[in-house]
Amino acid sequence: MSAVPTPTPPLGPRGLLGGSGSRLPDLVFRGGTGVFAWVVVAILGLLLILLVLNSRQVFGQFGLSFVTGTDWDPVAGMYGALPFIIGTVASSLIAILLAAPIGILTAVFLAELASRRVAVPLTFAIELLAAIPSVVYGLWGVFVLGPVLKATVEAWLVGTLGWLPIFAGPPFGIGLFAAGVILTLMILPTVISISRDVISSVPNHQREAMLALGATRWEMITRAVLPFARSGIVGALILGLGRALGETMAVTMVIGNSQRIPQSIFDPSQTIASQIATTFNEAGVGLQTSALIALGLILLVITMTLNVIARLLVWRVAGPVTEAA
Amino acid sequence: MTVETHVRMANDSDHGQPGPALAPKPDVRASLPAAAGAASGAIQTRALNVCYGPFRAVKDIDLAIPPNSVTAIIGPSGCGKSTFLRTLNRMHELTPGATVGGSVTLDGVDIYGPEIDPVQLRRVVGMVFQRPNPFPTMSIFENVASGLRLTGRMRRSELGDVVERSLRRAALWDEVKDKLNQNGTSLSGGQQQRLCIARALAVDPEVILMDEPASALDPIATLRIEELIAELRESYTIVIVTHNMQQASRVSDRTAFFTMGEDRAGYLVEVDDTVKIFTNPTEQLTEDYISGRFG
Amino acid sequence: MTAIAGPPRSIAARLTGSTVGRRRTIVDRVMRGLALAAAIICVIPLGAVLAFVIGNGISALNIDLLTKPPKALGLGGGALNAILGSLQMVPLAALLAVPIGVLGAVYVAEFGNRRSARIIRFSADVLVGVPSIIIGIFVFTFLVLPFKQFNAFAGSVALAVIMVPVIMRTTEESLHIVPNSLREASLALGVPVWRTVFSVVIRTGLSGILTGTMLAFARAMGETAPLLFTALGSRLINVGNFAKPMDALPVFIYVNARQPNELLNQQAWGAAFLLLAIVLIINVAVRARSWGRQIG
Numbered sequence: 001m002s003a004v005p006t007p008t009p010p011l012g013p014r015g016l017l018g019g020s021g022s023r024l025p026d027l028v029f030r031g032g033t034g035v036f037a038w039v040v041v042a043i044l045g046l047l048l049i050l051l052v053l054n055s056r057q058v059f060g061q062f063g064l065s066f067v068t069g070t071d072w073d074p075v076a077g078m079y080g081a082l083p084f085i086i087g088t089v090a091s092s093l094i095a096i097l098l099a100a101p102i103g104i105l106t107a108v109f110l111a112e113l114a115s116r117r118v119a120v121p122l123t124f125a126i127e128l129l130a131a132i133p134s135v136v137y138g139l140w141g142v143f144v145l146g147p148v149l150k151a152t153v154e155a156w157l158v159g160t161l162g163w164l165p166i167f168a169g170p171p172f173g174i175g176l177f178a179a180g181v182i183l184t185l186m187i188l189p190t191v192i193s194i195s196r197d198v199i200s201s202v203p204n205h206q207r208e209a210m211l212a213l214g215a216t217r218w219e220m221i222t223r224a225v226l227p228f229a230r231s232g233i234v235g236a237l238i239l240g241l242g243r244a245l246g247e248t249m250a251v252t253m254v255i256g257n258s259q260r261i262p263q264s265i266f267d268p269s270q271t272i273a274s275q276i277a278t279t280f281n282e283a284g285v286g287l288q289t290s291a292l293i294a295l296g297l298i299l300l301v302i303t304m305t306l307n308v309i310a311r312l313l314v315w316r317v318a319g320p321v322t323e324a325a
Numbered sequence: 326m327t328v329e330t331h332v333r334m335a336n337d338s339d340h341g342q343p344g345p346a347l348a349p350k351p352d353v354r355a356s357l358p359a360a361a362g363a364a365s366g367a368i369q370t371r372a373l374n375v376c377y378g379p380f381r382a383v384k385d386i387d388l389a390i391p392p393n394s395v396t397a398i399i400g401p402s403g404c405g406k407s408t409f410l411r412t413l414n415r416m417h418e419l420t421p422g423a424t425v426g427g428s429v430t431l432d433g434v435d436i437y438g439p440e441i442d443p444v445q446l447r448r449v450v451g452m453v454f455q456r457p458n459p460f461p462t463m464s465i466f467e468n469v470a471s472g473l474r475l476t477g478r479m480r481r482s483e484l485g486d487v488v489e490r491s492l493r494r495a496a497l498w499d500e501v502k503d504k505l506n507q508n509g510t511s512l513s514g515g516q517q518q519r520l521c522i523a524r525a526l527a528v529d530p531e532v533i534l535m536d537e538p539a540s541a542l543d544p545i546a547t548l549r550i551e552e553l554i555a556e557l558r559e560s561y562t563i564v565i566v567t568h569n570m571q572q573a574s575r576v577s578d579r580t581a582f583f584t585m586g587e588d589r590a591g592y593l594v595e596v597d598d599t600v601k602i603f604t605n606p607t608e609q610l611t612e613d614y615i616s617g618r619f620g
Numbered sequence: 621m622t623a624i625a626g627p628p629r630s631i632a633a634r635l636t637g638s639t640v641g642r643r644r645t646i647v648d649r650v651m652r653g654l655a656l657a658a659a660i661i662c663v664i665p666l667g668a669v670l671a672f673v674i675g676n677g678i679s680a681l682n683i684d685l686l687t688k689p690p691k692a693l694g695l696g697g698g699a700l701n702a703i704l705g706s707l708q709m710v711p712l713a714a715l716l717a718v719p720i721g722v723l724g725a726v727y728v729a730e731f732g733n734r735r736s737a738r739i740i741r742f743s744a745d746v747l748v749g750v751p752s753i754i755i756g757i758f759v760f761t762f763l764v765l766p767f768k769q770f771n772a773f774a775g776s777v778a779l780a781v782i783m784v785p786v787i788m789r790t791t792e793e794s795l796h797i798v799p800n801s802l803r804e805a806s807l808a809l810g811v812p813v814w815r816t817v818f819s820v821v822i823r824t825g826l827s828g829i830l831t832g833t834m835l836a837f838a839r840a841m842g843e844t845a846p847l848l849f850t851a852l853g854s855r856l857i858n859v860g861n862f863a864k865p866m867d868a869l870p871v872f873i874y875v876n877a878r879q880p881n882e883l884l885n886q887q888a889w890g891a892a893f894l895l896l897a898i899v900l901i902i903n904v905a906v907r908a909r910s911w912g913r914q915i916g
Contacts, residue, residue, distance in 0.1 A: 029814035033727035036720045037736075040788060041743040043781060047750070050761045105658035113652055114659070115421070124907070125663045131903040132669060133842025135870045136892050139877045140669050143676075143885070185665045192662065205458040209521070212416065213472035213528055214448035216648035223471065227462040246751025248845040249874060273753050273845070280757070280849050296757050300750060307749040366631065432631040441635055442645070449634050475644070531631055 048300075055294035058287060066294060072259050072275075074283070079291040081298065083261045087176065087269035088299070091251060092244035094180025094265065095187055100237055102184075103191035107233075110192070111199040112221055123196075130189035138253030141182045146173035146254060149181060154266055168264040176262050176269040179255040183247055187240035194239060198232030198317050199225060228317075235313030242306040246299065248273040272299045365392040365432050366531035366562035368413060372427035375408050375417060382408045384590035386427070388581055395554060395563045397573035397599065400583035400614070405591025406566045409583070410534050413564065414450040415443040431532070448472075451530035455537040457517035459509035459524070466505040468520055472528035487527055495523035496553050515546025522553065533557065535565040539572065551576050570615060574603045582611045670896075677893025680886040690855045695883050699891045701857045702872035708859070709772055709851060709868060710840050713779035718833055720780075721787025726817055728788075729795035741792070747785040755781050756846035764850055772858065772866035775851025779843060783836040790832025794825035831906050838902040842895060844870035869895045 058066055058079055069080020106126075110119050150173030158169035171177075202225050210224035226233070256268020257278055270278075272295045283289045368390040375383040383405035390396045398406045411417040412425055415436065429436050436446050459468045469488045473479060479487075488505070492498040497519040501512070509520060518538060525533060535554075539547040554563060554576050567573050573580050580603070581596035595608045606612050688698035728737045755778050763774035798821050806816040822829065847853065852865040853875060869891050876888035 023812065026813040029817070030727070030731050033723045033731065037724035037727035037732070037740050037788075039720055040724055040747065040784060041740055043784070044743045044747055046762075047747075047754070047758045050758055051754070054761055102658045102661055105655045106662050109655035109659045113655055122659055122663065125666055127907065128900065128903060129662070129666045131838060131842075131899055132666075133844070133870055133895060133899060135842070135844045135873050135877075136669065136673060136896055139873055139888055139892050140672055142877060144668070144672050188662055205454060205456055206460065208416065208419070208452075208454060209458045209460065209524075210471070211419065212414065212447055212452035212454075213475065213524065214444050214446075215472075215475050216444050216644050218648040218651045219475055219644065223475075224460060227460070230462070242749060246749075246753070248751065248753045249870070253874070253877060273751060276753055276757070277845060277848060281852070293757055293761070296754050300754050303749060303751060304746060307746065311745065431635070434632045434635055436635070444644070445635055449631060531634075 051293060051297045051300065054290055055297045057290035058294045061287070066291070067298065070261060074279075074288045074291075077287065079287070081272070081295055083259060084270050084272045084275045084295060085298070086261055087255065088245055088271040088273070090262065090265070090269065091176055091179040091183055091255065091271055092241055094177065095183035095244040096237060096241050098180065098184040099187050099191050099240055103188050103236075103240070104195055104233060106188075107192050107195035107199055107236075108221055108226075111196045112225065113217070123193075126189050126192055129185065130193075134186070134247060134249040135253075137182055137186060138250040141178060141250055141254040142174070145182065146178050149173055149178055153177075158266065166264055167266070169266060171266045172256065172268065174254050174256045174268060175266050176255065177265045179251045179269070179271070180265070182250045182254055183244045186247060186250060187243045190243055191236050191240040194236035194314060195229075195233050198229045198236065198314065201232075201317065202228045230317075231313045232317030235310040235315075235317075238306050238310035238313065242303045242310065245306070246273060246303050248277050252277045272296070367392040368429065368431055368532065368562065368564070370412075370427065370429045373409070373412060373429060374426040375405070375412055376424045376426075377420060378422040381588065381590040383412075384586065384588075384592045386593045388593055388596055390562060390564055391579065392562045393558060393560070394578040395558050395565060395576055396579045396581060397577035398564065398566045398581045398583060399568070399570055399573050400591070400594075401585065402568065403591075404583045404585040406583050407536050408591070410536055410564060410566050413532070413534055414447050414452055416447075416452065418443060448528050449530055450532040450534060451525035451528065452534045452536070453518070453521055453525055453538050456541050457514060457521050459512075459517050459520050461508065461510045463509055464506045465501050465509050465512070465520060468509040469523045469527050472524060488523075491523040491527040492520075494526050494557070495519045496549065496556070497523055513546070515542050515549060518542060518546070518550060519553065522550075526557075530561065532562045532564065535563065537566055537568065540568065547572070570603075574599055582606075582608075582614060584610055584614065673889065673892050673896050676886070676889035677896075680890030681893060682890075685887060685890045689857045690887075695881060699869070699872050699887060699894075701855060701867040702869045702891060703894070704857060704859055705772070705851070705854075705866040705868045706841060706870075708862075709776045709847075709866060710779060710837065712773075712776040712862070713783060713840055714833070714837055716776065716780040717783035717787055717836070721784045721833075721836075722791050722822075722829060724784075725788045725791035725795060726822070729792045730817060730821070741789075744785040744788045747781075748789065751845075752782055752843055753845035753848075756849045759846065760849040769863070770850065770852035770865045771863050772851045773862040775847045775866060775868070776862070778846035778850045779840040782843060782846060783840050786836045786839070787832055790835070791825070791829045794828025794832070795821060797828065798824045834902055834906045838899045838906075841902075842870055842899050844868075844874050847871050848874075 062069065062079060066079055067081055067085070069078070070082045071078045071080045072083065073079075110123060114122065150171050154169075154171030154173065154177060157167050158171050161167040162169055206224045206228055207220055210220040215223065251271050252274035255270060255274055257270055257274065258268035259270060259275075260267075262269040276292050276295055280289070280292050283292055368388075370386050370388045373383065373386040373388075374381060386409060398409065400406055408417060412429060413436075417423045417425070425437060431450070434441070436450075459465075460471060463471060466485075466488055469491050470484050473484060473487060489498060489502075492501060497516060500516060501507075501520075504511075510517070512520060518541075522533075522538075539550045542550065551572065554565065557563060558578070565573075565577065577599045579596065580599045582594045582602065583591050584594050586592050595602065595606060595611045597607070602611065603615055606615065684696070685698040686703065687700055689701040690699075691697040724740070728740050732740065759774050759778040759781065763777055764770055802820050802824060803816060806820045807813070811819070847868050848871065851868065851871075853867045853871040854865040855867070858864055858866045873888045873891045873895065876884040876891070879885065
């Protein structure tokens, strides 16, 4: 911003136009746009208020045991959210465990190793991955990925590690693991693009310093670049995790929709989002709806917290970053 | 490990006695063949050209850099001094599209030969940069040890010895010996630069390249760096690029003057003993530059 | 630890490598290869999804799919209800979201003081991260529940709530890029503030604003969850009646994919092909220019 001391117009505290324009049309304009801007804040506030209000009924009745209860039985009037919390956390955990190495390696490739000719089309392809609607992933997951996983990866895992309860079969294809894999695909673009931005913002003098000591390219990346970008990459992973937690349609279609706590990663399961998606409309007005809204509130709190933490971490390394959808 | 051995033996010369295998006298200037068993560090470039794509940055440089001495490279901005410096440890290869013609030899070994790995070369030819660049996620100790950690296992005690030796050589030990675990960036600018020098020294190079090492520092810190360079010349070959002529005249034994030709490529105008360059240069261009005339 | 060797090695010996060096070289090459492999792994699913959607979708495409609604009894018919529904609800959502998003961004970028700008921006960022199903619940509580009637208007509002923060942030970025000298020049000529904003600032940042809007539009086309509790979906064709339920392409796909019937599943693939085509065309068209600039 220029610091030229011109007599007109007065520079506003924030924007150039900030303090200017005292005539009526300008005031109206300013006020009008202000209203629109604050609408966004109002939407957020209203969202929180309405969710809390509508959850009161079930929290009033169950209190904390809503979160720890293991039985969800509308007929009996019992509402325990634990199976869905576990399903949510487990599927997202699988996703982040798979997406972290693949995503970070890919980001390193794009930012450090690939030439322009290769990096640009590859980035293009990965951005397109992010544009595919969730329900299309779900469709593909049910009819293509599920059977493939069942026949290959899951069969192999059960064969070799099936003695561990967590890997016990039989593999259905559909289930917690399939949901985890689909989620991996869906969060990879987020993890990659933010990590790549963060890695690119590492200053060149750091790379040169490490290379001048006689380091190979890979050693330079792991000893100078990645440590510098560490908190930003963690932020990218947390943002990816937040995305995974809130993902609905693809997960609903491949997770098996079981109300029981899964014992093995190949069991069918249910996330908070998928439980809401599948049962909301049949729920009568009343306790069940309140319970489902309360589920939503839990999910919202978790994802909001993660998002805020993640943004702070990313900002520390790469400056303010917006992901445009 | 032989590297460490070498450091130990070089350290024995700290008392002012030349070590058993130190270089020939510093006023040898012509191109030097490799003396068997002698660790010298003489550099010779012949017809050196550097191009970035179609653009030629540096043209036909024939320059001999004697071992165990300080050679300064001076000249106006943009005339390829830093580009030239970077060819000596093949750092210019990091820029895509950079190509080199001609030859650069170190003690007779062509450093662009097919059997030479640039990674290995950069252990022997170290570099200090204009802006101090310690690694911000590492402590002072770890910064100095970072080069050593690349070549694998060393016991902590040996590492500690090398770190202490390097910090002493960089005239930084007394100031940091009680805070080795503090972050590298907690030091002042001048201290950070000496830290970077210690880091470069720790891997036991023969040659140290310095690209305007003091230009980002205040006068007092600059003075300390210059004193340090004077001490280091005993054991290392130093090539320093500087835009500060007074610094060049204070610090160096030989000075090379570069300038930009009409084709925007940098070339070597004159190289000679520093005293001669600054009192009675041969070329008119040199005379003009050091007396501040434009043209 | 090796014993003390003889005289220090000559430079030639030090330069021509050591075994430690060779191991490091191998690690370097292997890891760089792994990084390339990871990048390829990322792209394979894209190819797989495209291949199956195109393959299965095209074979399901027929005139009926595009021109008929699902049969009232039995199986068959088409997806006309869904196509028309999407073509109505999403543009309405855009109509609601674009003014709020763009003008709101104008306020933040041009007028807002530090604190209010921060609060608004923070709210927008939080909203972007809210799972879309929660948005659906939110709109349900005040646009469906009080009237005890699922309706398409609520669906549009839900989509608009999803679009607004995205449009706002991308617009704000586009406005930031506009250099201040342009604003100064316009004001110095005596142009009133509101006209400066429209004629100079917005016009300069227009391509960025359009990009953000189109991408938000594409995203809204593909959203399912927020519609499930608002517009609900319907087998009937609904044109113009926003007070009643309306179907949409993503909802159609979801419902038909879950039916245990191959014909209906086929229809889901067909609708998925349509949806993916629309979404990808918008995305490619919008981003192609900036990609082209990056390569060329």
